Amino acid sequence: MGLRFPGGGMIMAVLIKTGVGLALFMYLISSVFYMVGLKNRGKNLLVLASASAVIGVLANMTALVVRTILSGRLPLTDGYEFILSFTFVSVLLYLMYEKMSQSKNGGAVLMFIAALLLASVFILMPNQHGTVSPLMPALKSPWLTSHVLTAVIAYSAFTLGAALALVQLMKKEKNGDFNVYRTVAGGFVMLSISIVLGGVWAEETWGTYWSWDPKETWALVTWIIYAIYLHIYRSKGWKGSNANLIALAGFILVLFTFFGVNYLLSGLHSYG
Amino acid sequence: MRQFLYILLKTSYSMKTGLVLLALLGIFSALGTSILPDIFYRLLLFNLLMIMLFINLVLCTINRLIQLRRQVFIKQHNLMNQIRQWGLLALHIGLILILVGGIINTCVGQSGTVQIAEGERAVIAENEAGEKISLFLEDFEIERYENDMPSQYYSKVQLYKSESLELQSIISVNNPLQYQGIKVYQQSYGNMVDVTIQGEEKAENHTAVEGEVLDIPGGNWRVKVFKYVPDFDPAYGMESRSMQANNPRVIYSVYKGDVLLGVGAAPFGEEIKIDDTSWVQFNGLGTYSIFKVKEDPGLPYAGAGGIIFMIGAALAEISIFRRKAENGSQISGRRNDNGSTD
Numbered sequence: 329m330g331l332r333f334p335g336g337g338m339i340m341a342v343l344i345k346t347g348v349g350l351a352l353f354m355y356l357i358s359s360v361f362y363m364v365g366l367k368n369r370g371k372n373l374l375v376l377a378s379a380s381a382v383i384g385v386l387a388n389m390t391a392l393v394v395r396t397i398l399s400g401r402l403p404l405t406d407g408y409e410f411i412l413s414f415t416f417v418s419v420l421l422y423l424m425y426e427k428m429s430q431s432k433n434g435g436a437v438l439m440f441i442a443a444l445l446l447a448s449v450f451i452l453m454p455n456q457h458g459t460v461s462p463l464m465p466a467l468k469s470p471w472l473t474s475h476v477l478t479a480v481i482a483y484s485a486f487t488l489g490a491a492l493a494l495v496q497l498m499k500k501e502k503n504g505d506f507n508v509y510r511t512v513a514g515g516f517v518m519l520s521i522s523i524v525l526g527g528v529w530a531e532e533t534w535g536t537y538w539s540w541d542p543k544e545t546w547a548l549v550t551w552i553i554y555a556i557y558l559h560i561y562r563s564k565g566w567k568g569s570n571a572n573l574i575a576l577a578g579f580i581l582v583l584f585t586f587f588g589v590n591y592l593l594s595g596l597h598s599y600g
Numbered sequence: 601m602r603q604f605l606y607i608l609l610k611t612s613y614s615m616k617t618g619l620v621l622l623a624l625l626g627i628f629s630a631l632g633t634s635i636l637p638d639i640f641y642r643l644l645l646f647n648l649l650m651i652m653l654f655i656n657l658v659l660c661t662i663n664r665l666i667q668l669r670r671q672v673f674i675k676q677h678n679l680m681n682q683i684r685q686w687g688l689l690a691l692h693i694g695l696i697l698i699l700v701g702g703i704i705n706t707c708v709g710q711s712g713t714v715q716i717a718e719g720e721r722a723v724i725a726e727n728e729a730g731e732k733i734s735l736f737l738e739d740f741e742i743e744r745y746e747n748d749m750p751s752q753y754y755s756k757v758q759l760y761k762s763e764s765l766e767l768q769s770i771i772s773v774n775n776p777l778q779y780q781g782i783k784v785y786q787q788s789y790g791n792m793v794d795v796t797i798q799g800e801e802k803a804e805n806h807t808a809v810e811g812e813v814l815d816i817p818g819g820n821w822r823v824k825v826f827k828y829v830p831d832f833d834p835a836y837g838m839e840s841r842s843m844q845a846n847n848p849r850v851i852y853s854v855y856k857g858d859v860l861l862g863v864g865a866a867p868f869g870e871e872i873k874i875d876d877t878s879w880v881q882f883n884g885l886g887t888y889s890i891f892k893v894k895e896d897p898g899l900p901y902a903g904a905g906g907i908i909f910m911i912g913a914a915l916a917e918i919s920i921f922r923r924k925a926e927n928g929s930q931i932s933g934r935r936n937d938n939g940s941t942d
């Protein structure tokens with residue numbers, strides 16, 4: 329598309345980079361505001377924290393929209409776009425949660441994770457803001473798009489779940505983990521749908537719905553740990569902090585499934 | 601003895617056993633990606649674990665089904681709870697079906713690759729009646745982006761059962777051909793070169809795929825047809841400068857016995873002298889398409905299982921999000937979950 333509008337591609341690349349940079353900055357200061365505000369019960373600081381998060385999420389969204397215009401397809405096809413969508417949905421989910429629960433406890437941790445994720449974009453793929461490579465034939469499938477979209481939502485829910493779990497662990501709260509359970513359960517449904525849709529895509533493209541490649545396998549491991557979490561959440565002795573520890577371990581697996589497998593191991597998914 | 605069998609039965613469908621097996625499956629799967637990735641998942645130990653998990657899942661689901669029937673008789677009035685129970689049942693049944701599909705595929709499924717040159721026909725399978733199913737490749741085309749990267753591969757094919765034409769179709773990536781349980785996928789493609797080789801006494805014509813080695817009759821010269829390059833430029837070595845056929849060459853190498861004598865890049869239609877009586881000439885280019893052919897009788901089970909599992913998971917968890925609406929209270933960081941007693 330950049331060819332049809334000489335210079336247009338450049339402008340869009342700059343817009344995307346600025347959007348991502350601004351979002352990173354806002355997430356970071358939002359995290360600090362939440363942290364200080366929660367410690368000192370500073371009402372104004374907490375309002376500022378939420379406001380920064382909202383500005384950050386709008387900048388994040390702008391980057392995604394410009395990227396969509398630049399590439400002419402939904403921003404769900406490579407590792408760069410995945411992280412942008414992942415942070416966007418994570419912060420969005422968190423803001424929805426904050427509004428519904430009137431609790432800002434998870435804010436500091438979640439916004440910090442979001443900032444780290446965006447920072448990873450600048451560290452791991454500094455030149456990709458405006459780079460859009462055409463899709464190889466195997467990637468041109470609506471199944472793939474829906475597979476990635478559901479994965480983004482699942483990962484975001486797990487991120488929120490982990491942030492809430494961590495806060496509870498730090499506060500040594502024993503019985504408030506229903507919200508962790510709720511977010512993780514929602515993420516689990518999305519991950520389940522994502523894995524099935526990924527299977528449909530692989531079946532249509534490669535002729536096998538499951539081939540034990542590293543990405544698939546680690547997604548399965550992630551899914552298993554959350555399934556275990558859901559099963560033992562109700563059993564005695566697990567409901568409090570122990571279940572929260574599993575939710576945290578699950579989040580570490582989520583990160584490994586994305587970063588570890590993409591950048592350390594290789595396989596069918598190594599393009600993304 | 602009875603006691604022992606009783607405990608064994610109880611253990612075999614208990615959730616605890618299931619969770620231990622599930623955890624083991626997770627640990628072993630994770631190990632498998634770094635240790636022996638090629639054969640790990642076919643190891644007996646790994647499959648035994650899957651089968652134990654499968655049995656546990658089946659027994660516990662039957663157990664749940666019996667319990668759920670009782671509950672229906674007792675008549676539960678809480679709709680959300682009923683949806684959850686049925687969702688949980690569907691979720692576990694879906695998982696079982698996925699595993700059934702996988703087991704069937706492992707036992708009787710088949711797959712392989714077939715290469716077919718343009719204008720040729722190859723047998724891809726044989727049905728129960730012993731009739732040969734074959735595929736004729738009419739045409740193969742590559743669609744490209746502006747920067748020459750391939751955007752799609754198309755194979756125009758005809759499918760025959762014995763000698764009768766059954767159907768015509770265009771196979772492309774993401775768009776396999778389906779015929780009576782057989783699926784044919786576009787996997788890749790390759791180039792072929794028409795070659796004439798002149799030995800001491802006679803000339804021969806061959807169609808060589810890239811990498812093929814041809815013996816020159818009557819001597820111990822051998823020629824390897826290494827690679828077709830559409831836009832040859834010495835500065836780029838064996839890589840093509842572009843995908844346009846601006847300067848088509850065939851890269852070849854000549855051997856005497858096993859000893860490499862030289863490498864060259866020849867245009868089409870030019871005689872490459874090897875000695876006084878022997879020469880090689882590349883006449884033209886053809887393509888062949890590479891297909892994956894597979895038959896998986898377990899696919900309908902796995903597919904149905906996938907759908908039932910997704911719907912079940914969504915139904916099972918929906919009640920958690922509805923609970924707020926039910927008792928009218930807000931979600932808060934401090935609320936205790938007391939809505940469920942199993």
Ligand code: HEM
Pocket residue numbers: 513516551552555558559562613614615616617618619621622653656657660688691692695913916917942
């Ligand atoms: C292997 C043997 C298994 C057994 C014996 C088993 C048993 C059960 C039981 C009894 C429940 C009901 C819990 C309740 O009502 O509170 C349940 C729930 C559930 N099971 Fe399983 N299950 C097994 C495997 C699996 C697997 C492999 C998965 C998929 C990952 C799975 C996913 C779930 C989910 C998502 C729930 C709902 C949990 C919740 O929201 O509380 N189960 N399972």
